[in-house]
Amino acid sequence: MRPCRTMDLVPWLHVVDARLMSVRLSIVVVEPDQERARLIVESLCAAGDHEILVIRETTGLARRIGQADPDIVLIDIADPSRDTLEELALASGPLERPVAMFVDRSEQGLTRAAIEAGVSAYVVDGLRAERLKPVLDAAMARFQMFRQMRTELAATRRALEERKVIDRAKGLLMKARGIDEGEAYALLRRTAMDQGRRVADVAEALVTAAGLLS
Known part of the structure; x- marks a missing residue:
């Protein structure tokens, strides 16, 4: 070495x-x-x-x-x-x-x-010298494990928040257009595809606009 x-x-x-x-x-x-x-x-x-x-x-x-x-x-x-x-x-x-x-x-x-x-x-x-390497290895492994857990938790929370926004947007469309839930979601998805955006982003824009108009 x-x-x-x-x-x-x-x-x-x-x-x-x-x-x-x-x-x-x-x-x-x-x-x-x-x-x-x-x-x-x-x-x-x-x-x-x-x-x-x-x-x-x-x-x-x-x-x-x-x-x-x-x-x-x-x-x-x-x-x-x-x-x-x-x-x-x-x-x-x-x-x-x-x-x-x-x-x-x-x-x-x-x-x-x-x-x-x-x-x-x-x-x-x-x-102690003999403890350094195993302790550092364990610290790095533990950190990676908890970072992955934090990442997964953040992703789960983000998905739940997006689902709530999508549900609110569907409710607005159902009320405004007299359509059912499936049709409301299809409209959101079609709009997202036409605009090259995510369904959640389109839904958030709709909910925000509705809030400004109320």
């Missing part, structure tokens, strides 16, 4: 050899302690060829992570409070990417708070 090479561009940045781009992950490490950050980078390099950005200051964290747009964020906190945990989790963009959080100790309820904040993996008893 090619050694993982880094170079210090600014105090919080490490970048692995760019020739490994096709096989590496982009990882942001949030770690204020320089020595712990070095150990984490070495452990990640031992696990694979990755692009690693180390952020030691949490000021402007959301902006820095957004600019980096990593595949995953790894946060190491020695002794988190609920406020700090939630602030770091939300700043890491848990809805856009997996976030793995390692803590040395955790008070009762913090694990649930972390999960509610969107953290994909919350590991108590500190960060």
